[in-house]
Amino acid sequence: MLAFPALAHGPTPIKVDESIIIAADPVAVWAFAGKFGSLASWHPDVANVKAKGGDAVGAEREITLRKGGSLKEGLDEYEPSQFKYSYRMSDPNLDALPISSYSATFVIRPAAAGGSEVHWYGRLYRGDTGNEPPDDLNDDAARTAMSDFLQHGLQGLKKKVEGK
Amino acid sequence: MSLGLRGLAVLALLSSGPVTTSARDLFVVCQDDATLVRLDTVRGVVTARLPLPKKPAMIASALKGRLLFVTHPESGRISRIEVANPERTRSLVVGGTPFGVIASADGRVLYVGDWKANVVRKLDADTGVVLAEGSVGREPTGLAMDPEESRLFVANRESRTVTVIELPSMRTKKTIEVGDGPFALTLDLGRRRLYVANVRSGDVTVVDGAAEIVAGTIPVGAAPYGLALDPKGSSLLVTSQHGDRVSIIDADTLHTVQAIGVGRYPEALTVLDGKAYVANWFSGDLSVLDINAARKIATIKLGEGPRSMTLGGEDASD
Numbered sequence: 355m356l357a358f359p360a361l362a363h364g365p366t367p368i369k370v371d372e373s374i375i376i377a378a379d380p381v382a383v384w385a386f387a388g389k390f391g392s393l394a395s396w397h398p399d400v401a402n403v404k405a406k407g408g409d410a411v412g413a414e415r416e417i418t419l420r421k422g423g424s425l426k427e428g429l430d431e432y433e434p435s436q437f438k439y440s441y442r443m444s445d446p447n448l449d450a451l452p453i454s455s456y457s458a459t460f461v462i463r464p465a466a467a468g469g470s471e472v473h474w475y476g477r478l479y480r481g482d483t484g485n486e487p488p489d490d491l492n493d494d495a496a497r498t499a500m501s502d503f504l505q506h507g508l509q510g511l512k513k514k515v516e517g518k
Numbered sequence: 519m520s521l522g523l524r525g526l527a528v529l530a531l532l533s534s535g536p537v538t539t540s541a542r543d544l545f546v547v548c549q550d551d552a553t554l555v556r557l558d559t560v561r562g563v564v565t566a567r568l569p570l571p572k573k574p575a576m577i578a579s580a581l582k583g584r585l586l587f588v589t590h591p592e593s594g595r596i597s598r599i600e601v602a603n604p605e606r607t608r609s610l611v612v613g614g615t616p617f618g619v620i621a622s623a624d625g626r627v628l629y630v631g632d633w634k635a636n637v638v639r640k641l642d643a644d645t646g647v648v649l650a651e652g653s654v655g656r657e658p659t660g661l662a663m664d665p666e667e668s669r670l671f672v673a674n675r676e677s678r679t680v681t682v683i684e685l686p687s688m689r690t691k692k693t694i695e696v697g698d699g700p701f702a703l704t705l706d707l708g709r710r711r712l713y714v715a716n717v718r719s720g721d722v723t724v725v726d727g728a729a730e731i732v733a734g735t736i737p738v739g740a741a742p743y744g745l746a747l748d749p750k751g752s753s754l755l756v757t758s759q760h761g762d763r764v765s766i767i768d769a770d771t772l773h774t775v776q777a778i779g780v781g782r783y784p785e786a787l788t789v790l791d792g793k794a795y796v797a798n799w800f801s802g803d804l805s806v807l808d809i810n811a812a813r814k815i816a817t818i819k820l821g822e823g824p825r826s827m828t829l830g831g832e833d834a835s836d
Contacts, residue, residue, distance in 0.1 A: 365591040365617050365633050366549060366573050369800060369823065411739065430720070430760045431740040440740065440760035442718075457741065457760065459782075475800065477759075477783060484634070485592050485615065 365483075368493055370458075370500045371475040374508035378515045380462040383470045384437045386515050387460070390429050391415050398510040399503060409434070414444065423450030430457070437462035451503070452481035452495045458504070472511065474504040543601075543831035544788060546797055546804065547574045547588055550823030554588065554599070556830075559790055562806065562816055568604050570597055576618050576826045580625030580643070583830040587643065589616040591633055596646060601830050610646030612639070618661040620670070629670055631658030638672055638681075640688055652688040654681040660703040662712065664727075671712055673700035680714055680723075682730055692730050696723040702786075704745040706754070706769060715742040715756060722756060724772060736772050738765050744786045746794065753809055755794050757784035764796055764807060776812040780805035786827045797824035 376383055386396055390413050391405025401420045407413030413429040426444035433439065442457040458476030465471045478500055481491030489495065543565070544557045552574055556566040573592045579585065586599040594613040600606050618631040621643060628641040631654065638658060640650040655674025658681075662671040669691070670683040680700060682692040697716025700723070704713050711733070712725040722742060724734040740761035747754050747769065754767040757780070764784065766776040781798025784805070788795045793815075794807040802824060806816040 365575055365615065367799070367823070369550070371800075431758075442741070442760075459760065475782075477800070485594070 366493075367477045367479060368497050369475070369477060370497060370504060371473070372501060372504040372508055373471055373473045373475075374505075374512050375465055375469060375471055376512045376515050377469045379468075380437050380464055380470045383462050383472060383511070383515055384434070387462075387472075387511055388434060388437065388439075390432070390439060390441070393417060393507070396511045396514045397507040399506050409439070415441075419450055423447055425450055446481075448481045448491065451499050452491050453478045453500060454481055454483050455479045456500065458500075472508055474508060476500065476504075542790070543583075543829065544790070544795055544827055545577060545579075545586060545601075545830045546786075546820055546824050546827040547577050548802070548821035548823055549574055549825045551821045553821050554586075555820050555824075557795075557804065557818065557820075559793070559795065562818060564818065564820070566604075567821070568599070568607075571595060571609055577828045578619040578621045578628070579828045579830050580621035580623060582623075583828070585621070585625040585643075586828065586830055587619055587621055587628055589619050589630065591615045591617045596628070596630070596641075598643065610641075612641060612646045612648070614639075618659050618672070620661040620663050622667055623665075629661060629663065631661060631672060633657055633659075636674075638670065638683060638688075640686075650686075650688040652681075652683045653690050654683070655679045655693070659701045662703040662705050664705065665707065671703055671705075673703050673714060675699055675701055675717075678716075680712070680725065694725060694730060694732065696725070696732065697721050697735065701743055702745040704747055704754075706747050709769060713745050713747070713754060715745045717741050717743060717759070720758075722754075722767070734772055736767055736774070738767075738774065744784065744796075746787045746789045748789045748792070748794075748809055750792070751809065753789075755787060755789060755809070757787055757796060759783045759785060759799070762798075764794060764805075766809065766812060778807050778812055778814055780807070780814060781817065785825055788827050788829060790829060795827065797827055799823060799825060 394403040401418045405415040417425045431440040438461040440459040456478035480496040542559045546555045554568040574588045578587045588597040596610045615633040616630045617633040628643045654672045655677030657675040659675045660673040672681040680694045684691040697719035699718030702715040710727040714723040720739045722736040726733040740758035743759045744757040754769045763777045781801035783800035785799040786797045796805040804818040
């Protein structure tokens with residue numbers, strides 16, 4: 355058996371797409387969440403973040419989860435005028451997330467009825483990229499884990515910003 | 519394996535009446551709803567949705583667009599589709615994890631990368647039987663072949679390389695170091711070049727096609743996933759999946775001259791008659807761009823997870 359390539363993933367990507375309405379304008383929400391290294395101050399599942407490189411493309415953050423385990427991510431695109439940034443996983447950690455590779459985008463838009471719509475969405479590949487993955491490393495496990503992580507974050511952000 | 523032949527009869531055009539195709543049809547593989555969408559580019563409308571076996575990925579055409587092949591990496595199959603007779607579609611059982619595919623012009627031979635086995639196989643395009651195998655790097659993705667069908671270029675996503683395979687011997691001729699995460703390839707016959715889009719390093723490697731050495735690197739940014747050259751102009755177009763944009767590069771100067779916003783997470787694209795057709799993986803639609811005017815002129819709904827595309831129909835290449 356060959357060593358598992360560090361960044362390998364399978365050929366079928368999975369879509370995740372989470373959003374939330376927050377009663378504050380995009381500038382205010384961006385002030386809370388727009389910094390690439392800010393995650394620990396509003397995401398309830400995140401214990402701390404070690405960030406380097408600020409908000410420049412190529413910046414890195416290492417997220418330590420409250421449940422244990424860490425995720426390393428790199429910043430791919432940063433557009434503060436659009437309240438948007440995109441990033442990708444640097445190294446997989448199947449103990450932290452059953453996902454072999456992911457990339458994601460965080461964006462805030464003005465909501466139609468006032469306030470903000472925050473969208474957090476991405477593309478990912480299951481933990482076991484073979485054609486017969488076990489249940490804990492299949493497409494559903496990957497989709498659920500990432501959807502939960504994004505949705506928990508959005509709910510935490512809403513609470514922080516709305517002061518509830 | 520009785521599985522192989524099951525499902526081949528289910529493929530049919532959802533639209534009724536005789537099948538008419540034109541040189542201006544674009545076929546787009548939608549991975550998540552397992553359909554092949556046919557778009558009439560002249561009218562800008564979807565004219566058919568052909569059901570495929572599950573999780574189709576990449577597409578190739580032969581016989582000037584009259585014959586199409588679609589890989590199914592998760593089930594080890596390839597769909598062989600006669601554009602004028604989709605009811606005759608057959609499912610070839612090839613095994614492994616077939617991903618990138620390219621066909622000989624006469625439609626008799628397929629070259630298919632196996633994502634997990636680090637090889638490219640030469641297959642009988644009628645039966646799927648393996649004729650020969652060539653060794654490549656880790657996770658072969660995009661393929662390109664010269665018009666003489668004497669060389670095959672293979673992007674190796676996890677090895678940061680492109681392998682040059684000599685045909686018909688299938689011998690590995692050369693391995694060229696490129697950027698990080700090479701995925702899409704396209705040939706520039708006029709300038710005798712190969713362009714390689716590197717998803718992770720966010721750039722395009724320019725390879726001198728004659729010397730088979732790197733001649734330059736063009737920064738693009740934000741996960742470049744798809745490449746297309748305007749055959750009648752000097753524009754190289756690159757999708758940036760994380761930038762939701764298409765960059766237009768002047769192939770003579772190798773400088774980026776424009777960027778056009780498209781849908782979410784654009785991936786494959788094709789150029790025809792001064793327009794670019796861009797499949798947006800996340801938003802499930804197609805952005806139509808006017809290249810000279812550098813603007814988006816239409817958005818057309820496709821389906822879930824569009825990943826690859828090719829021109830098809832009668833005499834598509836004329």
